[in-house]
Every structure is written in structure tokens, then in C-alpha cells.
Amino acid sequence: MPAKGALMLSAKDNVATLLEDAAAGTGVLVRLGAETRTVKSRESIPFGFKIALTDIARGASIIKYGETIGIASCDIKQGDMVHVHNLEGGRGRGDLTKGGVR
Amino acid sequence: MNFLGYPRPDGSAGIRNYVLVIPWGFLAAKICDLVDGTRTILTADHGSGRTSRDRETIARTLIGLGRNPNVAAVIIHTQGVGAGYPELKPTRLAEEIARSGKRVEILDAVKEGSTLRTLEKGVHLAREMVLEASRIRRQPSDLSNLAIGVKCGHSDTTSGIAGNPVIGNLFDRIIAAGGTAFFGETTEIIGAEHVLAKRGINAEVSRQILEAAARTEAIAKSTGEDIRTVNPVPSNIAGGISSLEEKSLGAIHKSGSAPIQGVLKYGERPGGKGLFFVDNWMSMGSIFPGYAASGAQLVIFQLGGGGMVGNDLLHTSTAVVSPLMWTTANPKTLARAPTSIDFYSGTVIEGKDTIEKAGAKLLKLVLDIASGTMTKVETLRHTDPSQIYLMDPCF
Numbered sequence: 001m002p003a004k005g006a007l008m009l010s011a012k013d014n015v016a017t018l019l020e021d022a023a024a025g026t027g028v029l030v031r032l033g034a035e036t037r038t039v040k041s042r043e044s045i046p047f048g049f050k051i052a053l054t055d056i057a058r059g060a061s062i063i064k065y066g067e068t069i070g071i072a073s074c075d076i077k078q079g080d081m082v083h084v085h086n087l088e089g090g091r092g093r094g095d096l097t098k099g100g101v102r
Numbered sequence: 103m104n105f106l107g108y109p110r111p112d113g114s115a116g117i118r119n120y121v122l123v124i125p126w127g128f129l130a131a132k133i134c135d136l137v138d139g140t141r142t143i144l145t146a147d148h149g150s151g152r153t154s155r156d157r158e159t160i161a162r163t164l165i166g167l168g169r170n171p172n173v174a175a176v177i178i179h180t181q182g183v184g185a186g187y188p189e190l191k192p193t194r195l196a197e198e199i200a201r202s203g204k205r206v207e208i209l210d211a212v213k214e215g216s217t218l219r220t221l222e223k224g225v226h227l228a229r230e231m232v233l234e235a236s237r238i239r240r241q242p243s244d245l246s247n248l249a250i251g252v253k254c255g256h257s258d259t260t261s262g263i264a265g266n267p268v269i270g271n272l273f274d275r276i277i278a279a280g281g282t283a284f285f286g287e288t289t290e291i292i293g294a295e296h297v298l299a300k301r302g303i304n305a306e307v308s309r310q311i312l313e314a315a316a317r318t319e320a321i322a323k324s325t326g327e328d329i330r331t332v333n334p335v336p337s338n339i340a341g342g343i344s345s346l347e348e349k350s351l352g353a354i355h356k357s358g359s360a361p362i363q364g365v366l367k368y369g370e371r372p373g374g375k376g377l378f379f380v381d382n383w384m385s386m387g388s389i390f391p392g393y394a395a396s397g398a399q400l401v402i403f404q405l406g407g408g409g410m411v412g413n414d415l416l417h418t419s420t421a422v423v424s425p426l427m428w429t430t431a432n433p434k435t436l437a438r439a440p441t442s443i444d445f446y447s448g449t450v451i452e453g454k455d456t457i458e459k460a461g462a463k464l465l466k467l468v469l470d471i472a473s474g475t476m477t478k479v480e481t482l483r484h485t486d487p488s489q490i491y492l493m494d495p496c497f
Contacts, residue, residue, distance in 0.1 A: 019451055047342075050259075066352050067294070083339075084344050089330055092323065094328065
């Protein structure tokens with residue numbers, strides 16, 4: 001049986017990882033242990049990529065494994081794909097030390 | 103739990119039975135071409151123009167490889183015992199390796215008088231040592247005699263969900279049985295160091311973990327580059343990983359849940375058994391010979407591969423004397439490289455196995471490989487070059 005839906009790794013997470021390709025408009029079944037919920041994807045999201053479980057405002061933390069994996073670089077809607085286009089990592093940023101972006 | 107290993111004079115057990123030729127020039131490789139059962143380290147890191155700290159790292163790596171339980175005997179090829187930096191003197195390397203009780207011979211090109219005579223002597227010596235080694239029989243050896251090292255690479259989101267946690271379960275099982283396991287890749291604990299530091303056996307170990315991450319991050323920042331253009335690497339991003347923090351939080355799962363006994367330098371041998379964090383660099387050319395020098399008889403590459411391009415033939419072991427095993431949890435990666443991947447843990451994602459069950463299966467395979475079953479890439483004679491992890495500028 002192929003893997004289905006998406007996986008949350010902690011109850012604190014506001015993103016889940018897709019275990020199958022999801023087309024835009026799909027009701028994605030999100031699992032956290034025995035609990036499940038459904039989130040409608042707003043765009044096509046491939047296997048292994050992340051879906052937003054809630055609206056995430058620009059500047060808010062994006063949480064996976066119950067820990068911060070980055071900051072939202074723009075407003076993210078529930079069902080959006082979350083990746084480098086709307087998530088900004090904050091560690092090891094030599095560009096910021098030297099007075100770069102942000 | 104037991105495996106069948108080659109007993110060594112220091113009480114350790116080899117899972118392979120090699121004669122190691124430590125190189126000076128090209129002769130070591132020629133000796134290994136001619137004599138079966140030999141290994142040499144293919145590297146450009148010979149210490150010339152390097153700081154004393156880096157020369158010591160090279161020495162530690164060569165000594166550690168010589169002391170690895172998979173090695174029965176060692177030849178050190180040199181251009182005259184008086185030449186070279188003090189850290190790398192062949193007599194020093196020989197003495198430190200010989201503390202393990204194994205036979206060590208210096209092959210001195212100056213003493214032999216010509217390159218071809220040195221080759222002749224080296225071939226005779228290697229054949230004699232291989233013959234001696236072949237008389238050693240595998241014997242049941244307790245799992246506490248096993249040490250393994252792991253790196254995760256071309257990581258994608260299957261790595262953090264299943265691939266690394268299954269390796270972590272293997273680590274927990276080996277450590278519970280009294281064995282030893284190494285993990286590292288300091289850049290890839292940045293963003294997760296606070297989680298790891300809680301697992302140090304004491305405050306000093308916890309401090310060393312945090313310090314390793316802070317030092318690496320400070321060096322990264324001093325370059326003035328956005329680390330996201332360096333690490334996560336492009337194949338991580340193509341596989342769904344969005345930041346270094348996300349990569350790190352997935353990567354640390356490969357260490358399991360055991361307490362961390364200490365933080366080791368690259369190639370450093372641990373003072374005891376259990377789980378160790380090695381302050382090293384993720385490149386497979388570098389990390390695996392370092393683990394072998396620390397004493398790992400087997401190394402594992404836990405492959406994501408979702409964003410990787412390439413075919414079915416993956417890299418061979420850069421650990422010189424320790425075989426390399428490939429694992430993945432990504433079904434697409436398995437489908438692409440079935441002739442290289444030894445173990446598939448994607449059954450966890452598919453709901454067919456729990457992490458526990460997959461970990462038990464993986465341990466069974468590890469014990470088979472420790473007892474003599476070859477890994478898939480081990481069937482190839484080709485060896486990829488190794489790269490010793492050096493820290494300082496060169497002059």
C-alpha cells in the first residue's frame with residue numbers, strides 16, 4: 001500500500017510533510033499519530049514537500065519536529081506549499097552579519 | 103548478540119581482514135594493485151605546507167586507520183625515515199599503530215636504493231602479511247566489539263521522517279548491547295544543537311556540543327555568505343528541505359536516543375564505548391575515513407535522494423578499511439539505485455513497519471555484514487579518493 005496524505009511530527013507543528021504528490025484542490029489527510037485532519041491544498045505540492053496547516057503571518061515561526069525551522073518571509077495561507085520561496089532560515093547567515101538583506 | 107569477527111591482539115574484532123599500506127608516493131597503490139587483500143588511502147592530504155594542527159590530524163587519521171580492527175597488519179611506505187615533519191615521521195606512525203599489537207613494517211625507499219627495488223620489497227612484504235592474515239579465523243564476537251559510523255546525505259524529507267530514525271534505532275540497539283556508534287556533521291546540528299546538548303552525559307559534554315555548533319556557525323558567518331547557498335545543498339532543497347534548521351532537526355534523528363558520551367575530534371579514538379558526536383564535516387570523502395580512524399569497522403550512508411540526479415551506481419567506500427552500506431527511506435531512490443542500496447526503510451512511511459521493527463531488521467543485516475556478507479558497493483574494486491578534514495589555511 002503506497003503512503004498517503006501528509007505527516008505531522010509534533011502537535012506544535014504548523015506544517016506537514018506530503019507522503020504523496022497532491023494536486024491543487026486536493027483534501028490532504030494529515031496524520032499525527034492516530035489523529036487525523038484534512039487540509040485542502042491550494043496548489044500542486046510534490047511528495048516530500050510541506051503544506052501549511054494554518055495561516056502563517058509574515059515574520060511568524062514555521063514549526064516542524066516541534067522546533068522552529070525558519071520564519072515566514074510573506075503571509076502564508078492554509079494549504080499553501082511551504083518552501084524556500086516563503087520560508088527563510090535564520091542560522092549561519094553571513095549575509096546578514098555583513099549588513100545584507102532583511 | 104554476536105557476529106563473526108577476526109580476533110586481534112588488542113582484544114578487538116575485525117569484520118574484514120586487510121593489510122593496510124600507508125602511502126608516500128604512488129608505490130602503495132601499485133603494491134595494492136598486485137596483492138589481493140590490501141588497502142591504501144588515496145588522498146592528496148600529505149601535510150606539505152600545512153599547520154602543525156592539520157599535520158597532527160593527518161597523523162591521527164593514518165594511525166587510526168592502522169589501528170582499525172579491520173586491519174591485520176600495516177606497511178608504512180616512506181622516502182627515508184629521517185624525512186618530513188615530526189608529526190608524520192614513519193617511526194612515530196609505526197610505534198603508535200604497533201601499540202595495538204599488530205605487525206607494522208616500514209618500507210624505506212632510501213634504504214632499498216631504487217623505486218623498483220622498493221616496489222619489489224613492498225610486494226613481497228604485502229604478500230607475506232596477507233598470507234599471515236589469511237590464517238586468522240573468524241570467531242563469535244560480542245556486539246560490544248562493533249563500532250559503526252553514519253552520515254546522512256542527499257537528505258530529503260524522507261530522511262528526517264524514516265531514514266534517520268531507523269538508523270537511530272539501530273544505534274540504540276548497538277549501544278544497549280555495549281557497542282559504539284559515531285555521528286557528526288557539525289554544520290548539520292546548527293538549529294538542533296539545543297536538542298542534542300540535552301543528551302550529553304554531563305555538563306561538559308553538553309557544553310562541547312553547543313560550542314562545536316557555535317564555532318562552526320561563527321566560521322560560516324565570517325565568510326559573509328548566506329549559508330542557504332551552501333548548506334542545505336541543492337539536492338536537499340530539491341528534495342523538499344527548506345532551511346539548515348529543518349535539515350539539522352531531521353539529521354539528529356540518526357543519533358537515536360542514547361546519552362552522548364563525548365565530543366571527538368576528526369579521527370580521534372574514543373576513550374570508551376557508547377555514542378559519540380564527532381566534530382567533522384559532512385563530505386563523504388572526508389567523514390568516512392575519519393570514522394574508520396576513530397575505530398568504526400562499518401560505515402553507513404543514509405541516503406535521501408529525492409533531489410539527487412544520478413544512476414544506480416553510488417559511491418564506493420572512502421573509509422579505506424571499512425565497508426560502506428547504503429540505506430534509504432525514499433522509494434524513488436530505491437527504484438533508481440537497487441544495485442547499490444543495502445537496506446530500505448521506506449516501509450515505515452508506507453505503514454508496513456514501525457521504526458522499531460525496521461531497526462531490528464537493519465541490525466540483523468548489520469550483523470550479517472559484520473560476519474562477512476559483502477555490502478553491494480563492496481563488490482566493486484574501485485575506491486573513491488579520501489579527503490582528510492583539515493581546518494587551517496595552507497602556506
